[in-house]
Amino acid sequence: MTIELRVLRPSEWDDWYGKLILAFGGVPEAPQERELWDALTEHERSIGAWDGDDCVGTAGAFSFGVSVPGGAMVPAAGVTMVSVAATHRRRGVLTSMMRRQLDDVRELGEPLALLTASEPGIYGRFGYGIATQQMSAEIDTLRTRIKAPEGADEVRLRFAKVADVAQECEAVYVRSIGSRPGMLARRPGWERLPLLDPPADRDGASPMLCVVAERAGEIVGFVRFHNKPAWGAGGPNGSIVLRHIEALDPVTYAVLWRFLFDIDLTDKVVARNRPVDDPLLHLVSDPRRCEARVRDGMFVRLVDVGAALEARTYQKPVDVVFDVEDTFCPWNAGRWRLTGDGKGASCKRTPVGTSADLALSVRELGAAYLGGVSLAALAGAGRVRELRQGALSGASVAFASDVAPWLPHGF
Structure with missing residues (x-):
């Protein structure tokens, strides 16, 4: 039928x-x-x-x-x-x-389409490239510590009911959105997603707990987590399961992590989705004890090559002509000249006969778009071809981001 x-x-x-x-x-x-x-x-x-x-x-x-x-x-x-x-x-x-x-x-x-994939091999043929990664960690809090940063005494922590401070925590998240590529601005209603706490999903852990960080009476950070108690022959060995941590400044961030490390009757913090360059890795006394692992995060697809490349800025001045292959969305196929810097960019189709500097598919542009995957790395895999000597290095540096892109939650 x-x-x-x-x-x-x-x-x-x-x-x-x-x-x-x-x-x-x-x-x-x-x-x-x-x-x-x-x-x-x-x-x-x-x-x-x-x-x-x-x-x-x-x-x-x-x-x-x-x-x-x-x-x-x-x-x-x-x-x-x-x-x-x-x-x-x-x-x-x-x-x-x-x-x-x-x-x-x-x-x-x-200009863009985004997704997370149950099976990463599915979506490349539709032009989606892996643009972000996420780090998981199981941190041995008995063998690694976080030293109190300067200014920690100015931050006050207190437990709060999750629902009572939901609005204030969402405001902290909204203020953090622009700090990394890949974070999402959401329609009303999405603030309910991080508050979901079905008992069947807790795997023996407590209901979701919340601690807020205040400075001068203002909430400047928060952490939501579960406490999963356990006892062995040698005594307590419970785990803290992180749900969400956010802070508006580095001191508050360190104080919140130190709090998680110091919770009584536990010897591990489990985090399932953190940025691959999380400052946590530079706060701990022994990063090996974090057992960090990396996997794919968000896939990006350029639906309008010109508009997408014009919407972002670039780490250094760039002037490059891409020869783009896009069989699934043929309106993107052809040669595009990108010129830009840290203030803005222009990306237009080139006149007939213009020589290309780099050849790649729209999948590679999607992977590199947020600055977390370098064009040079993709070229090393044979997925980007340099047609003009020197073009690859310049474009690769220009596309980079100071901080790793990150998708904080699925959809």
Whole structure:
């Protein structure tokens, strides 16, 4: 039968979302989590693939702004809830949804599409490149310490009920968004996401706890976490499971981490998503005891090459012509001249016959876009070709970011 793609009707959400859950293993979510995703779903940006009366494919998008090098917030589609029924694989359902979705993103005038992938090998063929990484750590707090930084005595810590300080903590997060490329500006309602705390997801740990940091009566940082008690033959060996830590200055950040390290009856802090250049690695007395591991984070897809490259700034003056391959979004294919510096940029199509300096696909541009993956590294993998001697080094430095890009939460 013919597969029909159509925009999701609100009355179809339960069936549509149920098929998504089935594709990801069929384990029901907690009612409060399901209710939140229902509230956040942008129905007009969600697609269902239907085989008769059966929903056999899902795909959605959230409307975000994403911080880019230079501090600008660029409109972006947060691609989400993508699934294909196991009964309908290898029939072009995913490709047709990706096609429809990117056409819609272009029509809306968003230069970028973003996603996190359950399987990283899926999305490269649609032009998405891995642009951020995330670090996980299991920190032995008995064998490594954090020294109190100068000014620590000015920071006051206190426990607070999560709901009572939710607004103040969200304000700290919002003030932090521009500090790193890859962070998201969100629509109202998203402030509920970090507050979700279903008992079934705690794995024996406590309900979510919150400690706020104050200076002169103002909340300047916070940490949300779970305490997972445990006892062995030698005594207590509990764990602290970090949910979210944010601070407006380095001293407050160090004080919050020191607090986590010093909680009684525990000997480990577990953090699952931190920036790969987290200052924590330079605060601890023994970084080996952090057992840091790195994995892929957010994928970026340039939907409009010119607008995307003009939206960010560059570490040093750059003047380079890219020969861009983009078979899935052919309006991007061809030669583009990028000129820019730390104040702004221009990226326009070149006249016919203009020589190119670097050749690459839109996937590589997406990977390098936020400054966390160097064009030189991609060239070392054979994914960027230097056509003019010296062009690669200059462009690679120009695209870099002072701090690693980071996606603080999924979507």
